[in-house]
Amino acid sequence: MSLFSIVIFLNTGLFSKERNPEMGIVLVSIGEIDRNVMDWLKNDLNKVFGQQVFIEKGMAEPDYAYHKKRNQYLSTAILNALMEQKDYALYEKILGIVDHDLFVPELNFVFGQASSKSAVISLTRLRQTFYHLPGDQNLFHQRILTEAVHELGHTYGLGHCGNPRCVMFFSNSLMDTDRKGSEFYPSCKSKLKKFFTHHP
Numbered sequence: 245m246s247l248f249s250i251v252i253f254l255n256t257g258l259f260s261k262e263r264n265p266e267m268g269i270v271l272v273s274i275g276e277i278d279r280n281v282m283d284w285l286k287n288d289l290n291k292v293f294g295q296q297v298f299i300e301k302g303m304a305e306p307d308y309a310y311h312k313k314r315n316q317y318l319s320t321a322i323l324n325a326l327m328e329q330k331d332y333a334l335y336e337k338i339l340g341i342v343d344h345d346l347f348v349p350e351l352n353f354v355f356g357q358a359s360s361k362s363a364v365i366s367l368t369r370l371r372q373t374f375y376h377l378p379g380d381q382n383l384f385h386q387r388i389l390t391e392a393v394h395e396l397g398h399t400y401g402l403g404h405c406g407n408p409r410c411v412m413f414f415s416n417s418l419m420d421t422d423r424k425g426s427e428f429y430p431s432c433k434s435k436l437k438k439f440f441t442h443h444p
């Protein structure tokens with residue numbers, strides 16, 4: 245091998261990001277999560293974002309985030325715990341999935357929360373049975389995808405959108421979630437495209 249070819253070899257190894265499996269989205273179950281949910285998400289998020297999606301070893305139940313008075317879990321505490329894990333930091337984006345009701349101090353509840361790299365979503369309020377209605381697996385699946393795409397959208401720099409049919413519209417209730425669905429409308433889609441052009 246000539247010196248020249250060694251240099252080329254090093255270059256492709258170090259700088260070809262598209263070959264680096266650690267540049268995608270990682271899914272992390274926090275506490276007990278149905279494996280089907282993780283598999284749906286892996287498959288569907290790959291289609292939506294065109295990025296590789298991985299499932300990493302999950303985290304334990306987030307007892308540290310539990311607030312007895314509210315009988316809810318502080319989403320910020322879970323988000324911080326996700327960001328502190330070195331194994332997940334290798335990936336470009338981290339999505340935690342938890343099956344406990346989440347809150348932030350200013351709100352009664354949140355469906356999820358995001359920072360610039362990590363996001364967390366809760367499954368609890370996405371089930372029909374939470375509202376004493378008959379279970380609906382398809383609707384549950386669709387809602388999980390909508391919330392996951394919304395929170396990941398924030399990690400890619402998108403803010404809330406004024407279009408009630410765009411996934412980046414703020415969900416005050418499940419009615420908003422069900423109406424908007426998991427698709428980006430054109431203005432958000434083009435912002436997302438710009439992100440991927442600048443961060444290939």
Ligand SMILES: [Zn+2]
Nearest residue numbers: 394398404414
């Ligand atoms: Zn939001």
Ligand SMILES: [Zn+2]
Nearest residue numbers: 405410429432
């Ligand atoms: Zn939008």
